[in-house]
Amino acid sequence: MTLPHGSYQLSVAGASHCAGTATADITVAGSVTKDFDLTVKRDDFGYTCTSGTEPYVAGTEPLTVVPGAGQEVALPFPVPFYGESRSRIWVTTVGFASFAGEVVFDNEPLPEPLEPNLAVYPFWDDLRLEAQSGIYTATVGTAPHRSFVIEWRDIRPQADTFELMSFSVLLGEDGTIGYRYKDIDTAVEQGSSATIGIENADGTDAFQYSFDTPSIRDGQSLTFTAKDYGVVRGKVTDANDGQPLAGATVEFPHVAAFTTREDGTYRGQVRAGTHQPANDNRPSRSQ
Ligand SMILES: [Ca+2]
Ligand SMILES: [Ca+2]
Numbered sequence: 001m002t003l004p005h006g007s008y009q010l011s012v013a014g015a016s017h018c019a020g021t022a023t024a025d026i027t028v029a030g031s032v033t034k035d036f037d038l039t040v041k042r043d044d045f046g047y048t049c050t051s052g053t054e055p056y057v058a059g060t061e062p063l064t065v066v067p068g069a070g071q072e073v074a075l076p077f078p079v080p081f082y083g084e085s086r087s088r089i090w091v092t093t094v095g096f097a098s099f100a101g102e103v104v105f106d107n108e109p110l111p112e113p114l115e116p117n118l119a120v121y122p123f124w125d126d127l128r129l130e131a132q133s134g135i136y137t138a139t140v141g142t143a144p145h146r147s148f149v150i151e152w153r154d155i156r157p158q159a160d161t162f163e164l165m166s167f168s169v170l171l172g173e174d175g176t177i178g179y180r181y182k183d184i185d186t187a188v189e190q191g192s193s194a195t196i197g198i199e200n201a202d203g204t205d206a207f208q209y210s211f212d213t214p215s216i217r218d219g220q221s222l223t224f225t226a227k228d229y230g231v232v233r234g235k236v237t238d239a240n241d242g243q244p245l246a247g248a249t250v251e252f253p254h255v256a257a258f259t260t261r262e263d264g265t266y267r268g269q270v271r272a273g274t275h276q277p278a279n280d281n282r283p284s285r286s287q
Helices: 188-192
Strands: 006-013 021-028 047-052 061-063 071-081 084-091 119-124 127-140 147-157 165-172 177-182 195-199 206-211 221-226 229-236 249-252 256-259 265-271 283-286
Touching: 047 206, 071 127, 071 147, 071 165, 071 265, 084 265, 119 165, 119 177, 229 249, 256 265
Parallel strands: none
Antiparallel strands: 006 021, 047 221, 061 127, 071 084, 119 195, 127 147, 147 165, 165 177, 177 221, 195 206, 229 265, 229 283, 249 256
C-alpha cells in the first residue's frame, strides 16, 4: 500500500479468531517492509484451533430436548476433553452441550467459573426452536477416529425474527472437537450475541473463539485440538482372576490420573513425553 510519509500504528488480525492479533509502530520515509508473526492462541491446557471449510456434518437421529433443560446422552465411545475421557453429555437447545450436567444460562464470556462448565459451545445464544427445527445426533468415521455428532438444525436466534441457521459439533474419540456452520447470513448468525469456544471443568480455563462478536462465515469449520497431547488407553485386569478391574486409578505421576470403567478400560489425554504409568495392578495392555 502507499502511505504519505509519517508514523503509523499497524494492526494485523488473522482471517479467523484462532490466531492472535499483532500491532507495530512504523515510520514511513520511503519503502518499508514489516513482517508479522501472528501468535497462535492457546489456552492453559494447550488447546488451539484451526479454521477451515470442512464439509458440513449433519445428525441423523432426532433427539428430544426440552427448552430450558438439558437432555442426557450416553456417548458411544469415551471422548477425551481437558484430559479425562467423558462418557455422557447433556445437550441443550441453546447451542452448547456440557459433559458435567444440565444447566442453561444466558451466554457469558469464557472462562467463567459459573456453570455451565466442561462444555462445548458451538453457538451459545438465546436460540428458539421453530416448527422445522430439530436436534439430531449421529456417529461418523472409523475407529480410532470416530466422532459423535450433535447437530442443531434450522434453529432461530431470538434476535433474528425470520432467519434460521444450522450448526453441529463433532466430538472425536481422538480428542479433536469440530464445529460446523451452515446458513449463516446475518450478523446475529455470525455470532454477534453468541459465545463460541470450549471450557474446562471448573471454568478456570477455556479457548474462547469469540464472544458477542460476528466471527463465523457460512460454511466455516473450526477444529480444536490439544496439539501437545496424545490419547492413551488401556485395560486393567485383576492378576488373581483375570477379570477387568473397575475403579482402579492409572496414574501418570505429576501428569494425569485416570479411573478405569466397568470394563477395566481407561482413556485420556497425556502430554507428549515419556511417562511411566503406575497403578494398583499393572495394565495388562496399553497402546
Ligand atoms: Ca463456566
Ligand atoms: Ca440463516
